[in-house]
Amino acid sequence: MDATDTLSLTEHSHVTFPQGMVLDCGVALRRMDVAFRTYGALNEARSNAVLICHALTGDQYVAETHPFTGKPGWWDQVVGPGRPVDTNRFFVICANVLGGCMGSTGPRSARDNVTPPAPWGTDFPPVTIRDMVRAQKMLIDDLGIGRLFAVIGGSMGGMQVLQWAVDFPDAVFAAIPVATAAYHSAQNIAFHEVGRQAVFSDPDWYEGRYWERAKIPARGLAVARMVAHITYLSEQALTRKFGRRLQGAAKGSSAAIGMFGDMFEVESYLRHQGSTFVHRFDANSYLTITRAMDFFDLVTDHGGDLTAAFQGTKTRFCLVSFTSDWLFPTAGSRAIARALNRAAANVSFVEIPSDKGHDAFLLEEPDFHRMLAGFLGGCAEHAGLT
């Protein structure tokens, strides 16, 4: 990546808002790009739009081959013709989050009013989940959609779903927050902080101005990704996938201990996860987005009472958690369900048995997918969608 590269990201489909946006931190972005993809067709009544919100390291390429990695869309099993989020029926939209690195305004974008053009880098202002959602709202308005039939997302995507329901209740008919929480826990903040420190420790970090040297803090970012990846999996999933199997020469009993080149399979897998990640994700975006998650706290935002956040809502909620998810455990979803019930909201809550950990929401989980299709079908009936 060189400095030119960091500015040549406009090949992603996007809309530019020349008026920009004032962020929660007080900084006014002078202009703002929101990159997005759509699948299916908007009906005449403009009533069949489903917004998908992506997670920390996701992007807008939900249900198509990714232009950079060549891999299938990250929710290919969920979104598509005949899939739970059926693109024969729904018009699906997914936008790259503000602060991201796939075409929406973020640390790799050109800084306002700087000649010659240069990226923001670490000077990119901090964004909140609320900022991300307001940028998406501008996109939805621009597309001429008054009300979204549904907003769906897992993990940080689920935080956005909740924020949508809180900030724009009349624009959300149904909300499906998956594997998420109303605030980021102390443990999750701690894991993010470790990742950030790993990036800061990389000799190629250069105080965040790595793009000036045509470098990326690859080792630090890989370590950040590795630690995050462990938190996405359950102990059971790790054990099933790798157990204590060794690769290379060092097999047999513990007496066969090798040098550091000999690895357990889980080590080699993590190194691979770390090293592939750094080529598709910008370190400054990673810092910006983890920070947004850390600061997410709908409870404090509403004077310590989550119920107040949802007072009077007409949105139909379906909360989903997974039994083996220790990053966003069921207790977090249950707390949201309780607050919604106290607000007399329309709420379902399903805990899906799975041993795949937090990642379950991205993987083949037939129970989850059936539930999703069923809930959307029921809501479509109530909304009078044919």
Added chain:
Amino acid sequence: MDATDTLSLTEHSHVTFPQGMVLDCGVALRRMDVAFRTYGALNEARSNAVLICHALTGDQYVAETHPFTGKPGWWDQVVGPGRPVDTNRFFVICANVLGGCMGSTGPRSARDNVTPPAPWGTDFPPVTIRDMVRAQKMLIDDLGIGRLFAVIGGSMGGMQVLQWAVDFPDAVFAAIPVATAAYHSAQNIAFHEVGRQAVFSDPDWYEGRYWERAKIPARGLAVARMVAHITYLSEQALTRKFGRRLQGAAKGSSAAIGMFGDMFEVESYLRHQGSTFVHRFDANSYLTITRAMDFFDLVTDHGGDLTAAFQGTKTRFCLVSFTSDWLFPTAGSRAIARALNRAAANVSFVEIPSDKGHDAFLLEEPDFHRMLAGFLGGCAEHAGLT
């Protein structure tokens, strides 16, 4: 730290074995130092010796002010006059593990047959938990002790307790493995690997020859310590200690998001934990010892049957786990208890209710301490200790 420093560690009380030891990896150490501390007095029958085995980042300074950090001994609440491991009654020994950095032979020790003298560094051969225990056995023999009244340790210390009971059953009257397991799990190996990669990523790592440049890979080692520290605490402990409290200016709602200088209290705590650690611990030792833990697997060592490891044992076992310990969960101790029962061994197993996570074994836990005192008292009676 300069190269001279790394060789001047002989101020720790130690015994030198000029015959050295052949390690499990096949490398013969030409000489071997074992640094150790003792508390209390050995009785005439030499029957009141208690060996304490320390954990990953512990050392031999169990029950006295640490000569480097000036802090109280790491098990000051457990070992001492009138404490659960009562030094008025028992002769307590603790040795720095082989591969450590507090005076026992390890990566900071002078390499065999090299002129001018230079430390081993990353060329220090890999060691196993079994190697550590054999070095301790040589120390115990040297002290003229035929049988230890008890061997006690938590975490990696517990692994050593188990290895003692397996390799030298007649030399161990009572064994107390605390918060440990018969093998290191895939998840735990994964967390260790992240820590190692963080060290390798540090610009001051210099392929492990940092001492030649008078450097330490402080940032990488701090990141390793930070991730490990999170795993030592429970989510409840982190929340109770820090919650989502901010320090500095950025207080109030999530809209008050600050720049990266503004921190949650948990971040500041972790940074402190990381930065103090690097001054008392050697990076190469950290790599060596984490590797030893990763390779620990008593099940595989015994053809997949842990029961075989303990066949015919006369040792009295007391296994201890803590409810909120997710690094070494109760299931691991229960598996050992089952294997011991199948071997018709004398075994107690206590799960202590605690919300302090893995660290509980090092903290004020009155139930644990009462249990320890009670079990040792009962065993002392059986052993005919007055």
